[in-house]
């Protein structure tokens with residue numbers, strides 16, 4: 001589903017590589033935690049998978065497409081297959097919960113009856129039924145992240161990328177968010193989640209990929225946050 005083959009990324013001349021000869025394969029339906037110290041290349045990995053940035057060398061393949069060779073007009077089709085969730089939620093503040101999620105379908109040109117059917121379903125899935133009319137500031141942090149996840153998932157992408165989705169949440173709320181991501185993963189969606197949340201990684205026991213200075217230093221099934 002996502003393959004990196006000897007991928008390096010150098011942002012500026014004289015800078016050390018943000019990713020260095022990274023080779024990694026993530027299969028359909030996997031749940032992968034990306035861990036490592038600050039600056040180790042986790043966000044760079046996610047950005048390259050989204051084609052928000054170009055690799056300096058190597059090959060990035062996502063959902064069967066060689067991302068480096070992808071023509072710019074085909075990038076929207078790639079991004080339709082990928083949902084993204086961030087630490088800071090990134091909701092539209094002047095729109096309701098319902099409108100935030102509906103917007104993701106409207107920009108894809110989905111017909112009104114599809115929007116009207118799909119949005120309530122996904123809000124039910126993320127546990128926000130009954131809160132459709134609220135604005136983001138009328139929600140807790142955990143609820144805001146649920147809206148962001150609903151928005152990322154409403155188009156049923158095959159891949160969900162999450163950059164520290166529990167970074168702004170307390171431990172109990174984080175567990176709820178992880179249960180939701182786990183449920184989404186069980187629908188067959190591949191999930192890659194960059195995180196510093198050691199408790200969550202230790203509880204979930206999923207595949208753990210650890211980067212240090214842009215290099216792969218550990219790739220462990222049912223892994224923990226720190227190496228043993």
Ligand SMILES: Nc1ncnc2c1ncn2[C@@H]1O[C@H](COP(=O)(O)OP(=O)(O)OP(=O)(O)O)[C@@H](O)[C@H]1O
Nearest residue numbers: 011012017018036037038039040041042043044045
């Ligand atoms: N746009 C950019 N321009 C220049 N250097 C960058 C840019 N983005 C990231 N870097 C550098 O690349 C390296 C990897 O950064 P990256 O954001 O991928 O790390 P990270 O593991 O996600 O860190 P964190 O856990 O703090 O989010 C760092 O040295 C960073 O300073």
